[in-house]
Amino acid sequence: MLALALALWLALGAATIQTVLQVRDVTCFDDSRAPVWPAEWRYYAMAITCYLAFVAGRLTPGLRFYAREIRALRKTNPAAAAAREHVPGKAAIAAQAGLMLLFGLFTLALAYEALGLYQLDFGAGSLHPITTYTRCAIAMDPVRATFVAASISYLLGHWLWWR
Amino acid sequence: MPAAIAVVVGFVFGIIFLAGLLDMLLELWGEKPLGYVLPRWAKAFPLYSAGLVLVMGALLGHFFLHVPRP
Numbered sequence: 001m002l003a004l005a006l007a008l009w010l011a012l013g014a015a016t017i018q019t020v021l022q023v024r025d026v027t028c029f030d031d032s033r034a035p036v037w038p039a040e041w042r043y044y045a046m047a048i049t050c051y052l053a054f055v056a057g058r059l060t061p062g063l064r065f066y067a068r069e070i071r072a073l074r075k076t077n078p079a080a081a082a083a084r085e086h087v088p089g090k091a092a093i094a095a096q097a098g099l100m101l102l103f104g105l106f107t108l109a110l111a112y113e114a115l116g117l118y119q120l121d122f123g124a125g126s127l128h129p130i131t132t133y134t135r136c137a138i139a140m141d142p143v144r145a146t147f148v149a150a151s152i153s154y155l156l157g158h159w160l161w162w163r
Numbered sequence: 164m165p166a167a168i169a170v171v172v173g174f175v176f177g178i179i180f181l182a183g184l185l186d187m188l189l190e191l192w193g194e195k196p197l198g199y200v201l202p203r204w205a206k207a208f209p210l211y212s213a214g215l216v217l218v219m220g221a222l223l224g225h226f227f228l229h230v231p232r233p
Contacts, residue, residue, distance in 0.1 A: 002187045006180060013176030020169045043228050050223060061198055065190060094189060095200035098182065105178060106218075133171040134226040140168075148175060149227045152219070155179065158198055160216050162206035 009151075016144055023140060046146045053150035057157025 061067055073081040109130060116129030138145040182197065190196040205212035 002183065002190070006183045006187065009176065009180055009183065013173065013180065016172050016176070017169045020172055021166070047224070047228060050227075061202065064196070064198055066196060066199055092200060094185065094194070095197055095204060098185060098197060099201075099204075102182075106222075128167070130171060131226055133168045136168050137172060138227065145227060149223055151179060152175075152223060155182070156216055156219055159201040160205045160212045162202055162209055162212060 012144075012147075016141070019141065020137070042142055046142075046149060049146055049150050050153040053154040054157040054161075057154040057159075058161040059157075061158060 062071075070081055112127075113129045113131070116127045116132070119125035119127045120129065120132075134145070186197040
């Protein structure tokens, strides 16, 4: 099921990139003087969708294969279940490497955002901050943009909401 | 501009795809997937994970909901 979801995700990504490359007329904003509370209802709908996806991420780990396996083992052999719950070195290292990669990418993204803002505000270059591009994407296809934001929220709930 | 938007779109989709792939491979190898290991890390360090969620939420809000005046 996860493999199917990944294949669909890849297909959606490829289709979105294709759409973006074919678009000729797109509304983009560089204006950073945004109101604190957006005027359009669709932004609230996006925020609510992201929040619901975050909660769904918290509620669904029980459906995963390993969780069902451990639950079944607990009923028949609690000692084996406890041993199965132990996190081996390879997984711990993979998780830590993943987290480090994530933090590294955040740092790169924020550094680029800062550079884009600097160049935009001081007219020092042609780069734009990431926010400008996401605004273009939202203007082009709000439903797909909401889906992407909700997917990120889902993963946050799935991985980082402790239990 | 469309090429730059395509790069951002590819970046976002690529990161999530790689994370999902790693999660799936760990499960296929019989190891604990990220969905098991990361919540345990979050439970061990609740303030770190809450901070991370806060930062990620703020970034999401900034990137997706920070709209200009009409």
